[in-house]
Amino acid sequence: MTTYDLIIKNGKIVTAESTVQGDIAIKDGKIQEVGQSLEGTADRVIDAEGLHVLPGLIDTHVHFNEPGRTEWEGLETGSRSLAAGGVTTFFDMPLNSTPPTINKKNLDLKKACADEKSIVNPRYWGGLVPENIADLKELHENGVIGFKAFMSPSGIADFNHVDDETIFKGMKEIASLGSRLAVHAESTVICDQLAEEKQKQGKTTARDFVESRPIISEIEAVRRIISYAEATGCKVHVVHASSRKVVEVIRAAQERGVDITVETCAHYLALTVKDLEEKGGLAKCCPPLRDEDEVEDLWAAVANGEINVIASDHSPAPASMKTITDNYFEGWGGISGAQSTLNVMLTEGYFKRNLPLEKIVALTATNPAKLFELDGKGTIAKGYDADITLVNLEESFELKNEDLFYRHQHSPYVGMTFKGKVKSTIVAGEVVFENGEITASKKVNA
Numbered sequence: 001m002t003t004y005d006l007i008i009k010n011g012k013i014v015t016a017e018s019t020v021q022g023d024i025a026i027k028d029g030k031i032q033e034v035g036q037s038l039e040g041t042a043d044r045v046i047d048a049e050g051l052h053v054l055p056g057l058i059d060t061h062v063h064f065n066e067p068g069r070t071e072w073e074g075l076e077t078g079s080r081s082l083a084a085g086g087v088t089t090f091f092d093m094p095l096n097s098t099p100p101t102i103n104k105k106n107l108d109l110k111k112a113c114a115d116e117k118s119i120v121n122p123r124y125w126g127g128l129v130p131e132n133i134a135d136l137k138e139l140h141e142n143g144v145i146g147f148k149a150f151m152s153p154s155g156i157a158d159f160n161h162v163d164d165e166t167i168f169k170g171m172k173e174i175a176s177l178g179s180r181l182a183v184h185a186e187s188t189v190i191c192d193q194l195a196e197e198k199q200k201q202g203k204t205t206a207r208d209f210v211e212s213r214p215i216i217s218e219i220e221a222v223r224r225i226i227s228y229a230e231a232t233g234c235k236v237h238v239v240h241a242s243s244r245k246v247v248e249v250i251r252a253a254q255e256r257g258v259d260i261t262v263e264t265c266a267h268y269l270a271l272t273v274k275d276l277e278e279k280g281g282l283a284k285c286c287p288p289l290r291d292e293d294e295v296e297d298l299w300a301a302v303a304n305g306e307i308n309v310i311a312s313d314h315s316p317a318p319a320s321m322k323t324i325t326d327n328y329f330e331g332w333g334g335i336s337g338a339q340s341t342l343n344v345m346l347t348e349g350y351f352k353r354n355l356p357l358e359k360i361v362a363l364t365a366t367n368p369a370k371l372f373e374l375d376g377k378g379t380i381a382k383g384y385d386a387d388i389t390l391v392n393l394e395e396s397f398e399l400k401n402e403d404l405f406y407r408h409q410h411s412p413y414v415g416m417t418f419k420g421k422v423k424s425t426i427v428a429g430e431v432v433f434e435n436g437e438i439t440a441s442k443k444v445n446a
């Protein structure tokens, strides 16, 4: 009889294709068998009767800010929050760590921090900034999953946004490497001039801020990047599209054969301008939250398979930087949300809008693994990495500040009632989170 490290018994195993009751046998960090009534013994057996068993989520967009800005977050707290949210792999953005990930030396610094502190699997974006085109090749050779550029100011002094000339040059280089460019697509011209007009007129409400970063600003930047993609052959990934109108432009390019993909974030699917008005800085982000009709349209795009990936764009900051009294142009833009992506997708998607569980798995695990070529990740099958999350769909809870594992325990999702609770998270066969507690063997501060 075979001896395994772990057997998960009788769960409803969800993949992008189907949901099937069964067992999963794990040894040496890998899934050895999936099937009904598996034979064999194990050091530990988890009875998953009544639970759904999902591939661990892959969050393609987080800012953990380490090294250098750990007063905002950090790899220990950030990775713990992911484990609590059922996420087993993350892609850390090249900013807002200091130094930013724009050359090999800085990448090595971040890797060392993650090796020491992260309890889930790290992957890294490289940055494309005006100063580092000569460094892209070496970053690529050292395993970055792609490059990130800002088409409008990033808000961070050591990560410059790219002018058109730089982005075009960078795209030629990235195309020659066979890598992919992720873009924060908002128009500097439109956003800067509208913001200036508003502030000159003393118009600084939440609505004014939103109107200063209109959907057309995203569309303008996306159209430009599509033209550059067609001219350079560079593969493009548009991050945090806030509206289906942006997605439609991307779809049209895809139909012409452009290799362009699109991410949206949980907050554009769960929150509206009303939340920004009520919750202030906690709900401020760029592009900003949109109105309810836009949220419904975006769900329609999700249901229709028009979106490739759903991520958190977790971009935390201390409460002091999130306080807005009356001027919404002040205060850090960034949502703390990495722990809640699956909760949002289950509550707002599966329960409220009948989005199939298989689609949620595709958007949060299978598609990102395929798109960014993560071997052995993104599904539950024999030979794949044992990165798994167990969820009780019958359990509801109201999110409280003290439930959050972030360095700063705040989030615009606090106070929301979610249906579907993460019970256990397993990374490479190790249970790293269980029943509300971090159980990973890797201890940093303990």
Ligand SMILES: [Zn+2]
Pocket (backbone or CB within 6 Å): 061, 063, 093, 313, 314, 315
């Ligand atoms: Zn971001």
